[in-house]
Amino acid sequence: MKLAGVVEYDGSDFSGWAAQPSRRTVEDTLSQALSTVLRQPVKLAVAGRTDAGVHATGQVVSFSADIPLDPGEIAYKATAVMPGDLALRRCVEAPADFDARRWASSRSYEYRVLNAAVRSPLAWGRSVYISRRLDETTLTEAAGKILGEHNFRAFTPSRTYHSYFVRRVSESRWDREGEELVYRITANSFLYGMVRALIGTMLEVADGKRSPEDFGRLLDSPEARRSSAGPSAPAHGLTLTGVGYEDVPGL
Template sequence: MRFALCVEYDGMAFHGWQSQPHGRTVQDHLQRALSTIAGEPVGVHAAGRTDTGVHALAQIAHFDTRAERPLQAWVRGVNTHLPPAIAVRWAQPVAEDFHARFSAQARSYAYVLHNHPVRPALQHGRVGWYHRPLNAEAMAEAAGLLLGEHDFSSFRASECQARSPVKVLHQARVHRQGEYLLFELRASGFLHHMVRNIVGSLLWVGYAKEPPDWIGELLACRDRTRAAPTFMPDGLYFTGVDYAPDWNLPNGGRIIASPPSFLA
């Protein structure tokens, strides 16, 4: 039988999502916990792979098992075998042809930036930080140029394994809440480091190193070397996945989590 899971985790504690030989990734911990409850080896597939230091509010994954357990065993039972920085939020049986990655219609990320002359301490690792004053309106104007279908090669890491750099960006929002800037992006898919590279380039617009229309020039040139450096992972959150309603997942198939509570 196949199950879908919604997983939340603090990326500071792990070496990213994807399984590695040392076993200190989110996928490794989750697979071990599920295998303990199932009494058999269990593999997990996620909607998106996150890097070291990147958090998730609503990562969607699926797994197959022959074990018959009460539904809460895949939530509360699994959570008893997970480290405190990972939690399964819900579990639900799904059709055998559901795939967390390939059935996804869109994925969403949020980046939380503390824009203040002094770095934060209590939110260390959970927000990005930039010390210069930033013009949120100019950044929002620049972000709007990214909407639609484009070749995002200028925002693609050199080690990216995606077959194509062409993605459709459905949302690119930047707005200020006091000392914080919140970046919200939703796309058909994301390239490796794409969000962090976009945030870094928008910062150049924010402190007037480049004008807003420079972002459009970056898209057109398809040259990663002309964009800003990759920004820190600390404030990046995987916030949800869009699926067709036919899969009957919670919230009508669109799983979008709220921004971190200190921005509410």
């Protein structure tokens, strides 16, 4: 039986998604829990590998099970043996050839900036605190330039495993929610480090360090390197919120 699961985690104490020797990772912790419940080794495919410190509310995995357990029971039992910062929130039966990564048609992230005079202890681990007033007009302008298909070569490390740098972005916007500025982006796929590099560069625009026009020029410059863009925004403000699929009910 092939299964698909929606995974939620607080990335603060994880060294990212991917299994690493002597490191606490989401992949290791989740696969160990599922192996305990299913009484068999479990190999996971994942929609998107998140970096250390990045959170998820809508990560998606796929795996196989050889015992006839109800998917909902698998989610409940696996979560019961996992630590409090990780949960398999939902589990559904999927087509036999389903692969969480290869079948994904889109991925969505959000990034939270607490833009207030005084920091908030409750928002500390999920948003980046910036006390200075940010120019929301230029943030909105910069976000609009990201929509559509662009070459994002400037927003991923110069030494990279990627060979194709064009991505199609269907959502890119900043919203004010009380004292927080929330950036939301959806694309067919992302380059390594792309979202945090985009946000760090947009924050430079909001600080007046570069113009929206300069930012826009970076979006279609195959010759540009990572040093042309701004710094990466801190990981703890970023959350993977969802993955899009066309033919898997329940995800």
